Amino acid sequence: MRRCRRAQDRAAMAAGELLVAYAIDDAYGLRCRRADRRMTSEGKPFFSRPDNVHFNISHSGEYVLVGVDRAPVGVDIQCHTSATEGVARRIMSADAFASWKASADRAAAFFDRWVEKECALKWRGVGIGELTQTDAPLPQGVSVFRLPAPEGYSAAVCGTPPTPPRLVPEDQLLNVSC
Amino acid sequence: MFERVKRIIEDYVRRDDLQITGDTDVLCDLGINSLELMELVCAFEMEFNVDIPEKEIRRFLIVDDIVAYLEKESAVAE
Secondary structure, eight states, X not given: OTTOOOHHHHHHHHHHHHHHHHHHHHHHOOOTTTSOEEEOTTSOEEEOSSSOEEEEEEEXXXXXXXXXXXXXXXXXXXXXXXXXXXXXXXXXXXXXXXXXXXXXXXXXXXXXXXXXXXXXXXXXXXXGGGGGGGGSOOOXXXXXXXXXXXXXXXXXXXXXXXOXXXXXXXXXXXXXXX | OXXXXXXXXXXXXXXXXXXXXXXXXXXXXXXXXXXXXXXXXXXXXXXXXXXXXXXXXXXXXXXXXXXXXXXXXXXXXX
16 A cells, blocks of 8 residues: 555555455454455455455545455446547457447447456456466356446456446444454 | 656656666556466567567566567567
């Protein structure tokens, strides 16, 4: 957290950690202080005690998205800002790019695609330099799922089939037991 | 080359408190996410008329890494 200089990012990262504590307690009755936080070989954090609990955090705009599961999980949420043609060309096939160019809401169409790519990268625990890996097949039982998101946002999760996301207000996080 | 790269980053990031040097960490110091990094890469491609493959992006840890790559690619193009 120290390494990130933007105040908004720091606040979102802190909220993400609180959301993880909330979610693992809510889903598994696991207090993060008692959980043993470790890193995968790719440098992705998870809790290893008493049983593996994986988590992933994403933030954009006013929202923080957290996914927790017994199996590896990757999540991404993005606020619909402007969609650049250069990035769209990189992440879409020629046919998909042509459809995107003709779409009525290019921003929504772009970010819907982007979050699908990004959550798959995060599931694999790799960075944007491995973008082409998102075209590689995922293991059996693992898929990318688009999530219902607030107006003006796109969100997706990569992992096992998710339960519907829940909105946790900020004030509820202040009472999280760690 | 460094000054051109620095100007593109400054135009994109638009933060008054940012002092860009060769050692500036691309993700953490600039405070950008992976999408923003991709947009920056596209801006470099347009400015320098080069294609930057994804496998190179993972090597862009600090600004000097970007400068070194673009210097190398520009030399090849000439």
